[in-house]
Amino acid sequence: MIPGADEYDVAITFDETEVRRLLSVEPADVDAADELTFAKNVFVPLTTACRYTCTYCTYFDAPGEASLLSPEEVRDIVRTGADAGCTEALFTFGDDPDDRYDRIHHQLAEWGHDSIHTYLREVCEIALEEGLLPHSNPGDQTREQMELVADVNASMGVMLETTADVDAHAGPRVKNPGQRLHTIRTAGELGVPFTTGILVGIGEDWRDRAESLLAIREMHERYGHVQEVIVQNVVPNERSSYERPSVETMRRVVAMARACLPEEVSVQVPPNLSPTRDLLDCGVDDLGGVSPITDDHINPEYKWPALQELEDIADEAGVPLRERLPVYRRFLDDESWVSERVRRTIETDGRYRAVVDD
Numbered sequence: 001m002i003p004g005a006d007e008y009d010v011a012i013t014f015d016e017t018e019v020r021r022l023l024s025v026e027p028a029d030v031d032a033a034d035e036l037t038f039a040k041n042v043f044v045p046l047t048t049a050c051r052y053t054c055t056y057c058t059y060f061d062a063p064g065e066a067s068l069l070s071p072e073e074v075r076d077i078v079r080t081g082a083d084a085g086c087t088e089a090l091f092t093f094g095d096d097p098d099d100r101y102d103r104i105h106h107q108l109a110e111w112g113h114d115s116i117h118t119y120l121r122e123v124c125e126i127a128l129e130e131g132l133l134p135h136s137n138p139g140d141q142t143r144e145q146m147e148l149v150a151d152v153n154a155s156m157g158v159m160l161e162t163t164a165d166v167d168a169h170a171g172p173r174v175k176n177p178g179q180r181l182h183t184i185r186t187a188g189e190l191g192v193p194f195t196t197g198i199l200v201g202i203g204e205d206w207r208d209r210a211e212s213l214l215a216i217r218e219m220h221e222r223y224g225h226v227q228e229v230i231v232q233n234v235v236p237n238e239r240s241s242y243e244r245p246s247v248e249t250m251r252r253v254v255a256m257a258r259a260c261l262p263e264e265v266s267v268q269v270p271p272n273l274s275p276t277r278d279l280l281d282c283g284v285d286d287l288g289g290v291s292p293i294t295d296d297h298i299n300p301e302y303k304w305p306a307l308q309e310l311e312d313i314a315d316e317a318g319v320p321l322r323e324r325l326p327v328y329r330r331f332l333d334d335e336s337w338v339s340e341r342v343r344r345t346i347e348t349d350g351r352y353r354a355v356v357d358d
């Protein structure tokens, strides 16, 4: 049973034959992709306040220290990004930060906001004004929260992490797999093109990995909204000494993801964290958002590869490298997936047409 599944009304019955099939998948069983895609983004770490304290994470700050970027700071970052040829403003930050941080609450109030989501809407609008397409990953969202920002985002996301009950999420306030799945389902109901994924090496076992991927597939089968699934290996940092999963483990999980998910769903690995070159024959077809100007604020010790390195990786795999937008092509021509507002930005900016038509 997935923890929290009943409470959030997302119970899933796994087909034992399917679980077994995935558990037996080997890298040799899947086809390598015929192209590699990536997006150029700027990372906007809106706030370091977070209601959770995941043991693998260095991102969050204690209540007395956590900060919030101002609208001016956000405009500066996204403008620099647009000048550097980026297409995506990645808003990733602490989960429900106004939940228990008074100073965040007061700062938001000073700027005329009563929640992080009304503020997120304002900064997404700033990104659109500056010509960037927002992709927000604020962690878990209620339907009301997501509705507030859906039409100013090209796509959104949240990592499922895992369906298992792991110690990494133990404590008084914790990520709950049922709540994560509920967020993924809400995106489907609201017609939001969505990114999710699993975090490998946080205490889950092979069956948990298979079930996590099957849970994502189940959500996609219902709504068709999952555009990509990130297979992310945990990396050690100064707060925690998680062991990196071995290359062999990552090869098998990536192959499992490819074998589990339908063809239209991309399998992404982050090129700054993963042994990317060793995973390409296991079905990876996307390298995610990489930034020519900002750090990966979640894992700042791990630098983004330069565009040239992505070219070299694709060359070695013998496939073309193609730039993409934060929203995948198949959603673009349908108003129920991409709002008029976002579509206008894509259609009026020559840079976007060039990326879409490439």
Ligand SMILES: O=c1nc2n(C[C@H](O)[C@H](O)[C@H](O)CO)c3cc(O)ccc3cc-2c(=O)[nH]1
Binding pocket: 039, 041, 043, 088, 090, 135, 136, 137, 156, 157, 158, 159, 195, 196, 197, 228, 230, 268, 270, 287, 288, 289, 290, 296, 298, 325, 326, 327
């Ligand atoms: O730079 C990062 N981008 C992350 N991204 C962004 C991703 O690389 C791109 O923004 C998407 O591929 C959209 O283009 C995430 C997006 C999500 O929706 C959910 C989780 C992640 C995780 C990361 C991450 O750890 N680091």
Ligand SMILES: C[C@H]1O[C@@H](n2cnc3c(N)ncnc32)[C@H](O)[C@@H]1O
Binding pocket: 056, 057, 058, 092, 158, 159, 161, 198, 199, 232, 233, 234, 235, 236, 237, 273, 298, 299
């Ligand atoms: C945005 C995403 O970053 C991931 N994340 C957080 N901390 C780490 C880490 N040490 N290693 C790898 N990924 C991490 C989580 O999966 C989160 O959902």
Ligand code: SF4
Binding pocket: 050, 051, 052, 053, 054, 057, 058, 059, 060, 093, 094, 095, 139
């Ligand atoms: S991974 Fe996200 S939810 Fe967990 S502590 Fe870090 S910022 Fe918070």
